[in-house]
Amino acid sequence: MQENSSLCTPSEHRISRRKLLGATGAAIGAAGLGGLVQPAIADELTKKDRQVLFVWIDGGMSQLESWDPKPNTRFGGPFRTIRTSVPGIEISELMPQSARQMHHLAVVRSLCTQDNSHSAGVARIQRGDPKNRGVTYPYFGSAVANLMGPGHSKLPAYVWIKPGSGGFIHEDAGFLGPKYGALAFGDGKPPENLLRPESVSAAEDDARQELRELMNARYAHRRRPLVSDANKYVFDTAKTLMHRRELFDESSFSVRDRERYGTHDFGRHMLIGRKMLEAGVRFVKVNSYGWDTHGDNFNAHLNLMPKFDQAFSAIIEDLAASGMLDHVLVIAMSEFGRTPRINGHIGRDHWPEAWSLVMSGCGVKRGVVVGKTNHEGTFVDSEPFDIGHMFHTWFRALGINSGTVEYDNNGQPLPIAHDDHHACDEVLA
Amino acid sequence: MPVPATDLLARSLVLLIALSWLAWDAPPLKGETPLHQRIDLIIAEKAGGSLAEQATDAEFLRRICLDFAGRVPTSTEVKDFLLDKRADKRTAMIDRLLADTRYADRMTDLFNIMLIERRSKHEEWLKFLKESFAANKPWDQMTREILAPDVDNESNRGSAMFYTARLEHYGQNPPDVPGLVRDVGRMFLGVDVQCAQCHDHLFVNDYKQADYQGLYAFVGTATLRTDLKFPAVSENPLLQKIAFKSVFASDEMKTGPRLPGGNEVEIPAITKGQEYLVPPDKKLKTPGVLKFSPMRVLAETLPRKDNPAFAKNIVNRLWWMMMGRGLVDPLDLHHSDNPPSHPELLDLLASEITAHAFDIKWLLRELALSETYQRSTILPDEAAARAPLATYRAALERPLSPTQLLESLLRATGQPVHDAKSVAELRDRFDKAFANPPKEPEVSVAPTVKGALFFSNDAVVVAWFDRQENNTVDRLSQLSDAVALVDEAYLTILSRVPTELERTDAVRFLKDFAGPRERAISHLTWAMASSTEFFVNH
Known part of the structure; x- marks a missing residue:
């Protein structure tokens, strides 16, 4: 019996991509170009100019060392909790700065998702894990780029600031077509050939x-x-x-900002992310790598958490101060959480059963915790939310009715989030 | 004088008889009508509206040069062609280009991109393609050589790269055997059965899991040979049928090698240990010769005159090459719920190429001679803008491959011909900027931001628009008359004479530019070469 080894790459998705690419494809008109059933909605959303900051914590941040600590329990680990700016809400002592911003934040502690592997899990979470209809769904960034467009800035709608190399990451777009892929700035640096040659004046x-x-x-x-x-x-x-070359000019950042965000990569990238948001980019993704702490989990989090805490709290503080938080949706999350059980290498493994994420900004309640886990943090002890629920929630926060708006994949209507899931009303403002 | 009624009747009768005789005679008469005229009749019949005019001589010349020589004509070639008064000059040009050595280069570029989809590169594969097209090797023979490569034949063993490109490790991914199975179907039969790997296709009723598994039985035992410096494969013995299950059902099914919709090939009863005519030799690393080779059976079974899918696939791909869209679109989704735009035309082309022993050059010549091919891309009326592309009421704009773009740009800017190494480096540079990612077909015009930034700012490309001895800018700079300069620039870069308006625009640009005249000429030529018009085959 042979193995069914490779993933299906359905031709339906290719047809649509070729046609969306335009040119000699047959799809002409609004549906073909935008892949949106109701183009009028896109116009309306453009006016609202809502934006997204998506902080991707790659590898799996431990919920127990961050948003859902369980001190003095079997699996709780060595860290204590601290109070936050919201009475009654406590988080890990590894996040003192974020604790001061808690009144801007909404924490969901009841995530329960389906995949415990990185290779599949990252894409599965960022694509919203919809029902399998044989098509590759877009990452959240591509979805927003398609549904909301670039807006007034005319800048690329989906920008990704990541460590390592950059480029045009077309795979993120799935069936929507490469146009909706990510424009990635490796280490925040500009794309190739951005600079005009010296021989040609402006x-x-x-x-x-x-x-x-x-x-x-x-x-x-x-x-x-x-x-x-x-x-x-x-x-x-x-x-x-x-x-807009100045977007890539780090020398414009004040010494104070650089210190507040941190001189490490994540801090620098977050600061560049702020600049992109200020410039009007619709969707900015900032990555932090290295969270897969199967060994020595506690020292690793002791090292990683302060960097996250510093940059994340700084941007929340800045967005709130400038008023941008009223129209920017902020999300910080991983592909899963980490096991409560501590393994033989003093590490925590992958745990999609019960974990946390944090949100802030437009359409979201401020200073709340939604959902809870049981005493030892092993399982969700309230209504569990899958990533599909979160997609509904985020779309709603952005003013998109995820119950009625659909993608048009070359005549095949497709829901923009899992059909059986719904928005988490408790977190929506 | 009034004509008597009887006379009228008699005349009508004669006419009727004559007409009916003509009608009776229609089949043989039709048989003598050249294929290109029959193509035009079918297209005109289904156009559903007015057709665009025939392309101007300049537009035709640029188009046919890009298609058969892979680059734009020189300004001298354009001028000569425009001045040529012969009525059959287009036919003569088609024949000249088909006889030229550039034809094989162009076809190699096209089939390399199409069959390999940027997975891999090897000189011997390119040599196989080039020599095959130079000799106008029939498509069935080429297909046989690809599907059952002969490791001992130095002149065409590179054909194995169709297999090896899919069996090589790609990054951390394992050999893409399902991709190989799929691509045998896509490239040679026009069917994409990969989604029927684990179950019958969910959206395409014609594609069954047994079709995927039947193709898998032919090539699933192919393995990459790493002991040789050129592309080569061997295969493991296939002793029994492939057993498979649908993920939706529990009964096990079995199939031997079988083409989609075809008959199953019987696997001969061979006892284990007796599989080889010549056993493999571990010391010499020779893979041995199998008694029953599914790959050889595939090469004998698939490219046959009595396999209509084989003929339809290649004519559909050649039609796409010349017309910008497959009669079946996408090219690899031939099935009953995705019928061809012109079924009778697809049948006609398939039966004609079969009758002409799968002669690719013959079919391309007929396509090039058709009015359909020679139509302008300028729409006949407003309604045509909304007409489906498959009506072919105006010619469709087609993509330039990165190599076509490079070769055309070298000509347009008058860059001296580089040595082979520099050309290879430039090709890589252009592939990086303009090619689709690996495994993505390149079938339509798909501009990217990356490409736009490259065209605007890449140091090598930008330098081609600086004045250098004997390049285009240098040559134009020596023309003192602005009108003559603009005309020559249009002929050199866009392969045509400018309109009055365009001439005025360009002359004004040269006059108003605040800076040295040769800089103005640089920018004028850059603007022309980075325009949509240059970027496509229109």
């Missing part, structure tokens, strides 16, 4: 681009619009990025 560049646009307009006349539109879109985006 004025010269404007002149040659203007002439190119004039020629394109003449060419487009009396031809089908798809190819010309697609070409215009990519040159316009390239131009916007080139004109």
Whole structure:
């Protein structure tokens, strides 16, 4: 009996991607370009200009060393709890700065998800783990890019600041098509070829681009619009990025901000993320790596948590102070939590059964904890929420009715979040 | 003088008889009608609206040069062609390009991208393709050589890369055997049965799990040979049928090697230990010769005249190459719920290429001669903008492969021909900027931000627009008359004469530019070369 080794890569998803890519595909018009059933909604959402900061804690942050500590229990570990700015809510002592921002935060302690492997789990969580319909769903960033568009800034809608190398991460977009993939800035650095060569001055560049646009307009006349539109879109985006080079200029950050966010990678990246949000990027993802603490969990968290705490609390504080928190949805989460049971290497393993995430910002209640786990933190002791519930919740927080809005995958209507799940009303403002 | 009624009647009768005789004679007459005219009749019949005019001579020349030579014509070639007064100059150009050595280069580029989808590279594979197209090897023969590569034949053993590209470790991923099974179906039969691997296809009723498993039986035992410096595979013995289960059902099913919709090949009863004619030799690392080789059986069974799927797949792919869209679209989803836009045309092309012994060049010539191919991309009217692409009322804009783009840009900017190593480096540079990611088909125009930034700012490309001895900017800089300069720039880069408006725009740009004249010329040529018009085959 042979193994069914590779994942299905359904052709239906490819058809749609090719067609969405435009050009010679058959899908013309709003549905084909946007993949959205009701294009009017996109217009309305653009006006609201809601944005997302998605902090991805790759590898699995321990809920017991962060948002759901269980001190003095069998699995609780060595750390104590501390009080927060919200009376009655306590979190791990490893997060003193975040504790001061608790009145802006909403913690969900009752996540119960389906996958305990990294390789599948990361994509599964970020794609919202919908019902399997044989199509590859978009990551949350691609979903927002598609449903809400780039907004007034004209900057790429889904930007990802990550350690390592950058590029155009088209896979994130799934069936929506590469256009909705992530524009990744490796280590916050600009994409290749962003800088104009020294031989061409800014004025010269404007002149040659203007002439190119004039020629394109003449060419487009009396031809089908798809190819010309697609070409215009990519040159316009390239131009916007080139004109916004300051987005990648870290020298503009004040010494104070650099110290507040931390001089480590995560702090720097979060600060660049703030700049991207201020510039109007629709969806900013910032990554923190290295959380897979199968061995020496407590020392590892002692090392990792302060960096997270520092940068995360700093951006919450700043977004709140500037008023941006009213229209920016902030989410910080991993692909799963960590086992309450402490293994032989003083580590914690993968635990999707009961874990936590934190949210803040637009559409979300401030200073609340939703759901709870049992005494030892092993299982959820309230209504369990899967990632599908969270997708509904986030879409609602962004003003998208996840019960009625659908994707149009080349004629196949697809729900934007798991059909059997619903938004978590307790956390919505 | 009034014509008597009887006379009228008689005349009508004669006419009727004549007409009916003509009608009776239609089949043989039709048989003599060249294929390209029959194509045009079918397209016109189903167009459902007005058709675009025939492309201008300049548009035709650029198009046919890109298709058969893989690059735009030189300004001299354009001028010569425009001045040529012969009525059959288009046909003559088609024949000249098909006879030129560039034809094999262009087809190698196209089939390499199509069959390998950027998984891997090897000189011997490219050599196999190039020599095959240079000799106009029939497609059935090429397919046989790909599906059962002969490791001992130095001239075509590189054909094994179709297999090896899927069997190589790709990053941390294991050999992609399901991908290989799938691609045998996609590339040679136009069916994508991968989603029927674990169960019957959920959306395509024609694709059964047994189809996937039947193809799997042919190539599932193929293994990569790592002892040789060129692409090579061997296969393990297949002693019994493949057993499989649907994830939705519990009964076990079995199949031997079988093409989708075809008959199962019987696996001969061979006792274990007796599988080889020549046993493998571990010392010499030779894989041995199997008594029953499923791969050889596949190569004998699949590319046959009595396998309509084989002919339909290749004509559909050649139609896509020339017309910008498959009669069946996507190219690898031939099935009854996704019918061709013109079923009778697909049948006609398939039966014709079969009758012409799978002669690719012959079919391409007929396609190129058709009015459908030679139509302008400029829409005949507003309604045509909303007409389905498959009506072919105007020609469709088609993507340039990164290599077509590079070769065209080298010509347009007048860059001297580089040595082989520099050309290879430039190809890599352009592939990186413009190619789809591996395993993604490159079938339609798909501009990217990466490509736009590359075109605008890549140091190597930008330098081609600086004045250098004998390059295009240098040549144009020596023309003192602005109109003559603009005309020559249009001929060199966009392969046509500018319109009055375009000429005025460009002359004004040169005049108004605040800076040295040669810089203005640099920017004028850059704007032309980075325009949509240059970026596509229109």
